[in-house]
Amino acid sequence: MNQYIKILKFARPHQKYIYGSLFFNLMYSVFQIASLGTILPVLGMLFGTIEAKKYSHPPVYSGEILDFFSYAKEYANYYVQSLVTEHGALNVLAWLCVITAFMFLLRNLFRYLGSFLLINYRVGVTQDLRGAMYRKILSLPVSFFTESRKGDLMSRMSNDVGEVEGNILGSLVELINAPFMLISTLVTLFFLSTEMTLFSLLVLPVMGTMIALIGKSLKKDSHEAQNEMGTIFSIVDETLKSTKVIKIFSAEKIMDNRFMQSMQKWINSSIRLGRKKELASPMSEFLGSVTFLIIAWYGGKQIIVEQSISPADFLVFLGIFFQILPPVKSLSQSISNVQKGEASLERVLAILDADVKIDEIANPVSISTLNHSIEFNNIGFYYDKDHTILKNFSLSIPKGKTVALVGQSGSGKTTIANLLARFYDVSEGDIMIDGTNIKHLKLDEYRKLLGMVTQESVLFNDSVYNNILMGKPDATREEVIAAAKIANADSFITRLPEGYDSNIGDDGGKLSGGQKQRVSIARAVLKNPPIMILDEATSALDTESERFVQDALEKMMENRTSLVIAHRLSTIQKADWIVVMEKGDIVEQGTHHDLIAKKGMYNKLVELQNFD
Structure with a gap:
């Protein structure tokens, strides 16, 4: 339960969309009942039950709560009969059909508005969740990444957050809305026929129990599938970074075998997960069919033998009763989805709850130089x-x-x-x-x-200018160029197709090793820190590049610790x-x-x- 409380914190800034969606979904539920209720007079006219029962005066309400629905139905029949007498049956039937159509229009309009607001809520929460994960990754110590696979982290930010959005956030409104629809529908059914409602509900607990048993095993298979997807991402990440080594050692088959073994594990978990998930739908369809047949037999018995319900009332009862099945199915599906999404939620929260081992004391000391x-x-x-x-x-x-x-x-x-x-x-x-x-x-x-220049130049897929500017984001262009000149980088940068605005590709792939290192030095020079750390900054360079870089380093280290x-x-x-x-x-x-x-x-x- 604690993990759901954590994820709901991300929903708080978007609660207006949740409340709006709930309101429109509740209105959808109300008009779902109302739209079927307006059919009752139409069917009464078609079956002749309204004309057959002549009303000499309006029905009287007894004041009993349980008699209200019968009174409302009798009064509606009386009112329709009065309209038929005054305007003719065909005109009244046409107006009733228009009113019923308008009810269906409102019902589906509210359904659309509820879904529309739900999209804003889901997208907003997903954005905040991914943003929180990224900021957490930025705050985590270096030690965390030496123990974690980068591909697995990518999988958590993409697949696992997607699973949380689709399965948990997407099910949240249904978990609240479906019970209301069930309750309102059941109340209406009990007013129509208590005996037939009780008889019809015998099969529903069986349906719920069967689907719940399937849902319990979804979490385990989902966890296995998501973990294996992280492994797949890691293999792909390694492959993209090691293409030269793979080709020179003819290791394509080895990498392919590693990838396919991991893919097979993911496929096995996904197949088990999909089979169990899809089993819920045909099972509920079968049980729904059984329910329909039982109700048809029992309703026929009450119409033909006992004559305790009219054919029009029975048809409306069937229509309203089968409005129970979608929310029941939706509720059971939502519960299964939440169980399936729990595995992804745990993996997401594992990042968000990761311990930032480099902590500050309560009142840290300020330092400027x-x-x-x-x-x-x-x-x-x-x-x-x-x-x-x-x-x-x-x-x-x-x-x-x-x-x-x-x-x-x-x-x-x-x-x-x-x-x-x-x-x-x-x-x-x-x-x-x-x-x-x-x-x-x-x-x-x-x-x-602190400034740092390492053996492996860390550059970003951006322009030369923006890579250097990272050292001091508020620097002027003149300061950036001056830093590049100190780093012996200005001469080659100006020869690039777009000069300082040239994109250097992924990890600076469009530059040579010496050029990348000089851009890294320019970034450090621009920052102008009092303490400089150089970690084998020239060890990977050829002799000519080393001479340029070493000269740049010596300039940078002048009067610096x-x-x-x-x-x-x-x-x-x-x-x-x-x-x-x-x-x-x-x-x-x-x-x-x-x-x-x-x-x-x-x-x-x-x-x-x-x-x-």
């Missing part, structure tokens, strides 16, 4: 205590200095950068900015002090301090010349790269 230094005080980091990534790491980075981290892969260099950016929180120790623990700082303000993670040691020889790491520990530190003179690990790394 770096005044003195960055301190790493005996920090440790691990995902679990048996696999420590960093231990007892201490380092001081004075303002305006460049400190480089070097070491073999897996030594913990990138982890230091991630901890400084507060993508993760340290497991032990403290990271201090001007003497204040970064956990006590306002996270948004703190990250405004920088943490540089380097694979190519030639790029950090000008660093103020170099820290050599191995398996999460600091094994050496000093200037380039000091470390060369020690003939230790740093010297060996340099020799391996043929650098003197």
Whole structure:
């Protein structure tokens, strides 16, 4: 129940559409009864029951509630008979048909208006739900995405939200409207014939029980189908990003087998789900037919043998009784849909309720710049205590200095950068900015002090200008161009077909590796942060591109506090301090010349790269 309360919060801003839809659907229910009620005098004239029963004076109401419907029916017959006497039977019949047609028109108009408003409600809630999921994804820490499949997240935002909209939100109004239609219809039937109504309702509990049994197993199959769809999205996502590797290793068959195995699991779950869902409709149709035959036999008995009901009343009874079946069917279908949608709702709420592990304290400290230094005080980091990534790491980075981290892969260099950016929180120790623990700082303000350029340039399918502008959204065009010039990017950007307004394609695919990296640097330059993190920013570049990028990096790092993670040691020889790491520990530190003179690990790394 708690999960439905959560999803209904998204419906609150759109409640005017819900109330409007409910109102028009209730009016539809009323006119559904009224439209059939107006047929009664028409049938009475056609069957001759109105003329056969002569009224010498108007019927008198006894005052009993149970006699009201009989009084109303008798008075209607008296009034119709009076009109027939005054205007003629054919004219009265024509007017009754017009009135009945108008009732049917109103009935269907209200039905349309109810559905029309329901569309606005469903679309509005779906928009808010997807927006909330996207904003949640933006707020989640980096650690969440290392443990999740991107394809599965895409499936939750597309398929699962669609299932919630179609099955739960779409059933909400029916769950409220159908019971009202049932109650109003049953009250009318009891007024027509209590005995025949009770007899006719014997089969309805059987129908409800049978369909409910089918609905119980829908949730499990739906959950399996949605999970497998997430796996399918993940495989497609991997395939799109790895086409070169797949082709060069002739791995098409392997990927195809993976995809088809996952597809087969989804098909099996979907077939089971579809079979059970579709079973409800023919079952209700069969039970409806049985109900009709039972009522026809029993009504015929009352007309022919007992003569306790007129043929006109019996036909109206049949018409009204079979108005029960659509809301019963709709109610049972809605309950089945809600059960089917529960699996998707759980997957959506799993994202919305995901723990944002990077929390702010109650009253965080504001920060606007770096005044003195960055301190790493005996920090440790691990995902679990048996696999420590960093231990007892201490380092001081004075303002305006460049400190480089070097070491073999897996030594913990990138982890230091991630901890400084507060993508993760340290497991032990403290990271201090001007003497204040970064956990006590306002996270948004703190990250405004940071710039980052990584090995893999992260660019968006947009223009060069907008990619650079992301560093400072309120910057002028002149500032963007100035940043590009510092990053040695202006020369190649101006040669593009549309210059700065040229679209660079998905992930910057229209640019070379060096060009992408220089656009990333321009973005960081435009932000102009006091602290810069460079994570192997040149390791994936050729020699010529590296020269341009390294020159841009050196310009950017002037008078700036920088943490540089380097694979190519030639790029950090000008660093103020170099820290050599191995398996999460600091094994050496000093200037380039000091470390060369020690003939230790740093010297060996340099020799391996043929650098003197």
